[in-house]
Amino acid sequence: MINVIRADILGYCMGVRRAVEMAENCLENNVKTQGSVFSFGPLIHNKTALKTLALKGLSVLDSENIDSLKHNDTVIIRAHGIPPKIRHKIETTGAKIVDATCPRVLSSQKRASNFAKKGFTIILAGDKNHGEVAGIAGCAESFGAKCIVVENVMDAKKIPQCNDKAILLSQTTISHKEYDDIARILQKRMEHFQVFDTICPATSERQKSLEKLAKKVEGIIVIGGKNSANTQRLFLASQKYCDDNAYECKISCHIETPDEIPENFFQLKSIGITAGASTPDNIIDEVEEILIGKSC
Numbered sequence: 001m002i003n004v005i006r007a008d009i010l011g012y013c014m015g016v017r018r019a020v021e022m023a024e025n026c027l028e029n030n031v032k033t034q035g036s037v038f039s040f041g042p043l044i045h046n047k048t049a050l051k052t053l054a055l056k057g058l059s060v061l062d063s064e065n066i067d068s069l070k071h072n073d074t075v076i077i078r079a080h081g082i083p084p085k086i087r088h089k090i091e092t093t094g095a096k097i098v099d100a101t102c103p104r105v106l107s108s109q110k111r112a113s114n115f116a117k118k119g120f121t122i123i124l125a126g127d128k129n130h131g132e133v134a135g136i137a138g139c140a141e142s143f144g145a146k147c148i149v150v151e152n153v154m155d156a157k158k159i160p161q162c163n164d165k166a167i168l169l170s171q172t173t174i175s176h177k178e179y180d181d182i183a184r185i186l187q188k189r190m191e192h193f194q195v196f197d198t199i200c201p202a203t204s205e206r207q208k209s210l211e212k213l214a215k216k217v218e219g220i221i222v223i224g225g226k227n228s229a230n231t232q233r234l235f236l237a238s239q240k241y242c243d244d245n246a247y248e249c250k251i252s253c254h255i256e257t258p259d260e261i262p263e264n265f266f267q268l269k270s271i272g273i274t275a276g277a278s279t280p281d282n283i284i285d286e287v288e289e290i291l292i293g294k295s296c
């Protein structure tokens with residue numbers, strides 16, 4: 001029988017769990033209003049979870065079809081949040097808004113708005129195409145502030161020396177090392193500059209738990225969407241541990257659904273399981289059950 005060990009911290013982070021629960025409540029209660037329920041953009045980076053929510057009646061709304069909303073429809077704002085301009089556009093249709101913006105993201109949005117009101121330039125470290133970055137930038141811009149998004153050290157180096165009042169905020173999932181490097185460069189270029197640590201511990205907590213796990217098991221299974229950045233990072237870290245003799249683990253794989261477990265994993269004596277912040281509990285449970293069941 002395979003000894004299956006779960007990472008101490010794995011799967012849904014607080015913000016994603018909250019958003020999924022809010023969506024499920026909405027879908028249950030919506031029967032009375034007869035309207036449709038949408039999430040603005042895909043609610044979660046996991047195909048299986050999205051399919052389950054779609055079967056319960058959740059549709060995806062994008063900025064192009066806001067005008068087609070009806071007054072009895074409901075729009076769920078996902079954990080990443082949205083720019084105030086889009087929120088306002090949804091409000092004008094009369095549709096109900098259920099705001100599942102993660103409290104951590106909300107706090108960055110508020111900080112961006114507060115400093116923007118005081119005339120600060122807002123510099124955001126993160127992915128230009130990410131919904132969370134668009135939401136925070138939108139908050140700053142709604143107060144007429146300049147908002148600059150830097151994706152990496154190279155971008156930071158392109159910002160000219162100036163004496164603007166500026167603050168640096170990060171996308172909640174950026175790595176500490178990357179953020180510190182960006183902050184160091186900007187600190188030399190800006191005279192009135194404040195850096196805020198807005199990185200969410202969810203990613204590093206899952207990484208630390210994985211490292212502990214890699215010391216105890218022969219193989220590691222990373223469960224999560226192929227398009228989930230934090231799951232991909234967990235898999236990359238697991239591969240690094242497999243190449244390092246200081247760790248017990250020798251092989252790792254990244255699967256999205258339980259049927260993807262590679263056959264050779266069933267020959268192992270011990271397997272560690274971890275999962276990205278958007279991996280539903282039921283998929284983690286199923287993987288564990290299959291590993292234990294097939295090896296009995």
Ligand code: SF4
Pocket residue numbers: 013014015016079080102103104105172173200201202203277
């Ligand atoms: S990763 Fe952190 S900030 Fe992002 S949704 Fe999860 S808890 Fe919120």
